Amino acid sequence: MSITKSQTDKIGAIFNGNRFVIPTYQRKYSWTNTEVKALWQDIQESIKDDMNHFVGTLSFKENKSVGLSTDTVYEIIDGQQRITTLFILLKVLIDKITDVNIQNNQLAAFIGSKDSLKLLPLGEDGEFLNRLLFAPQDLNPMNIRKRSQDSMFSAKLLFSAFVNSLSIKEVEERIIFIRDRIEVLVFNVESQAQAVKMFSIINDRGLPLRILDKTKSILMLYSTLHLNEELNESINNSFENIFDSYDDILVCRDRLGILSRFEENTVFTHHYYSARSLFPDTWNNRNGADTIFDNLKIKCEKLKENPIELKDFISRYLHDFENFSINYSQLISEVETNPLFQKSFRQLEFTATLFPLLVRLYVQKKLDTLLPILEAIEVRVYKLRGTNPIADIYWLSSQITEYDLSIDDIKNHLINFSEKFVNDHVFATYLDGAIYGNGAVKYILSEYSNEDFDLMSYKDFQVEHIFSKEPNYDTLTYGFSEDYNFEKNRLGNLAILEKHLNNGLSNLAPINKINGYINSINNEIRNLGGEIQKGEFNKTNVDERRMKIIDFCVSRFKLL
Structure with a gap:
C-alpha cells in the first residue's frame, strides 16, 4: 500500500507492502525500558477499555524500489523509535504463534525475512537488529558495546518477559490490536532536502533529542541544502x-x-x-x-x-x-x-x-x-x-x-x-589547617605511606582521627587546649585505616587503638601503632607528624 501525502492510518496498513530504512541523518535507537514499558501498558489498557490507541505522528519520504521488489521503500524522518519498538514487539508476539503457516504469513506481512527485513537501520545497527530478531542465540549481551544495540536488546528482553505468560489467544489478540487499532497521523514528503529539513524542525522544537543527534542533524541539514549532500x-x-x-x-x-x-x-x-x-x-x-x-x-x-x-x-x-x-x-x-x-x-x-x-x-x-x-x-x-x-x-x-x-x-x-x-607557601598554609573532609586528604595520606595500594584496598581505606573526633576521654591531658575542635582535624591527627579495622575505634584514646593499627596493611599506620605503644603519645607527636607530611607534600606534589 502506498502512503499518501497526509493521512491517518493503522500500523498494519503502513507495514503491509512497505519497507522502511532509517536514514543517516536520524538519531540511533535510544528508547529505555521506561518508554518500552509505557508502550506495552498503553496497549494493555487500550485492549481492556476496547479503545483504539493513537501513537502520534510519523513522517516518511518515499524512495524508489530496488530490483523486482513490489514493496515501496520509505525513509523514516520522524517516528523511528516507535516504529522500531513496535517492530520488535510484533516479532516477539509472532514467535509465540504455534501454527507455522500462520506464523510465516504474519512474518511476511509485518517483519519480512532474515535476508529482507521490512525495517532496516543503516550500518551495524541493521545487522544487529537482524540477528536480534532471527538469531538471538548468537548474541552475547556482554559483547554489546553500542548503546543503540543495547537498547534494542533490552526492549526485546522486556517484551519477551511480558509476552511469556500470554496464551495463544492473547498473543493473537495483541497482534490484531497492533495491526488494526494502533493509529498514526502520517506525513509523506517528496525530496531529500525537505526530509532533512523536516527532521531538523521536528527535533528542534522541544522534543527531546540528544545533543550529538542534534549536532549530526544540523550538519546533515546544511550539507544537504547547501552542499548537494557532498558531506x-x-x-x-x-x-x-x-x-x-x-x-x-x-x-x-x-x-x-x-x-x-x-x-x-x-x-x-x-x-x-x-x-x-x-x-x-x-x-x-x-x-x-x-x-x-x-x-x-x-x-x-x-x-x-x-x-x-x-x-x-x-x-x-x-x-x-x-x-x-x-x-x-x-x-x-x-x-x-x-x-x-x-x-x-x-x-x-x-x-x-x-x-x-x-x-x-x-x-x-x-x-x-x-x-x-x-x-x-x-x-x-x-x-x-x-x-x-x-x-x-x-x-x-x-x-x-x-x-x-x-x-x-x-x-x-x-x-x-x-x-x-596555589604556590608552595599557599600549599603549605592550606595543609597546615583543619582539612579533614577535604578531597585531597585520603590521597595525600596514601602517598605519604609510600606504598602502592591496589584500587580495592585504596577504596576500603577511611580517614581516621588518631585522637578521636568525638573523644570519650579528656584531651587536655594529652596537651591539647580548648581549640581541640580545630586541632583534631589537622593533617598530623589524620591517618588512613581499613573500614573493618576502623569500626569500633572512633571514640577511643590512641592507646586503645593499637590492635587496629598494627593489623593494617598500611605500613605507616602500623608504625604509628608502634610509636603509640611506646607511651606518652600526645599533641607534640601529631604536630611533628603534621610538619613531616607537609614537607613531604611540597616535595611530592612539586611544580618544577
Whole structure:
C-alpha cells in the first residue's frame, strides 16, 4: 500500500507492502525500558477499555524500489523509535504463534525475512537488529558495546518477559490490536532536502533529542541544502565513530568507577572548550551545550552562501570532533591497563575541568610526561583549595590544539597556572589547617605511606582521627587546649585505616587503638601503632607528624 501525502492510518496498513530504512541523518535507537514499558501498558489498557490507541505522528519520504521488489521503500524522518519498538514487539508476539503457516504469513506481512527485513537501520545497527530478531542465540549481551544495540536488546528482553505468560489467544489478540487499532497521523514528503529539513524542525522544537543527534542533524541539514549532500556520508561515518566512542566511554566509566558526572554533553562541550580556533567569533569558556550548539548553527548559517568555506568548516569540525572523541575513549580505556594512569585517574580522580587538556595532551602523546605536574595541580588547586578555575585550562587546551607547543612550553604554562592559585607557601598554609573532609586528604595520606595500594584496598581505606573526633576521654591531658575542635582535624591527627579495622575505634584514646593499627596493611599506620605503644603519645607527636607530611607534600606534589 502506498502512503499518501497526509493521512491517518493503522500500523498494519503502513507495514503491509512497505519497507522502511532509517536514514543517516536520524538519531540511533535510544528508547529505555521506561518508554518500552509505557508502550506495552498503553496497549494493555487500550485492549481492556476496547479503545483504539493513537501513537502520534510519523513522517516518511518515499524512495524508489530496488530490483523486482513490489514493496515501496520509505525513509523514516520522524517516528523511528516507535516504529522500531513496535517492530520488535510484533516479532516477539509472532514467535509465540504455534501454527507455522500462520506464523510465516504474519512474518511476511509485518517483519519480512532474515535476508529482507521490512525495517532496516543503516550500518551495524541493521545487522544487529537482524540477528536480534532471527538469531538471538548468537548474541552475547556482554559483547554489546553500542548503546543503540543495547537498547534494542533490552526492549526485546522486556517484551519477551511480558509476552511469556500470554496464551495463544492473547498473543493473537495483541497482534490484531497492533495491526488494526494502533493509529498514526502520517506525513509523506517528496525530496531529500525537505526530509532533512523536516527532521531538523521536528527535533528542534522541544522534543527531546540528544545533543550529538542534534549536532549530526544540523550538519546533515546544511550539507544537504547547501552542499548537494557532498558531506552526508562523511558526517554519517564520523558520527558513527563519535557515538561508538561515547558508548565505549560509558562502558569504561561504569567498569572503572570514574567519571561519575560524565554524560553525552561532556564529550561535546569538552571538545568545544579545546577547539577555540573553530569558533573564533563566539568561543567562550562559560558556554553550555545549548549555546555551543547555537554557535555551531550560527557558524553554518553565516557560511551557507559560500559553499567552499562551509564545506571547509564542517570538514574541519568533523575531523577534529571525531579525533577528539576517539582519543577520549582510548584514554579512558587505557586507564584500566596503563599503570601510570591508575593512581591519577582512579584514586585521585581528575576533575572534569582538566579533561579537555588531558585528552588533547593524550592525542599529542605528551600526557605521560606531564602527568606528574597535572597530578600536583589536581591536588593543590582543585582538591585542596577546592576551587575550579576553568578559563586558564580551557585556554591552554585550545592553545595546544591550535599551536605546536613544546612540552617545556606547556609545563611553564601549568606552573604559572598553579603559582597563580596555589604556590608552595599557599600549599603549605592550606595543609597546615583543619582539612579533614577535604578531597585531597585520603590521597595525600596514601602517598605519604609510600606504598602502592591496589584500587580495592585504596577504596576500603577511611580517614581516621588518631585522637578521636568525638573523644570519650579528656584531651587536655594529652596537651591539647580548648581549640581541640580545630586541632583534631589537622593533617598530623589524620591517618588512613581499613573500614573493618576502623569500626569500633572512633571514640577511643590512641592507646586503645593499637590492635587496629598494627593489623593494617598500611605500613605507616602500623608504625604509628608502634610509636603509640611506646607511651606518652600526645599533641607534640601529631604536630611533628603534621610538619613531616607537609614537607613531604611540597616535595611530592612539586611544580618544577
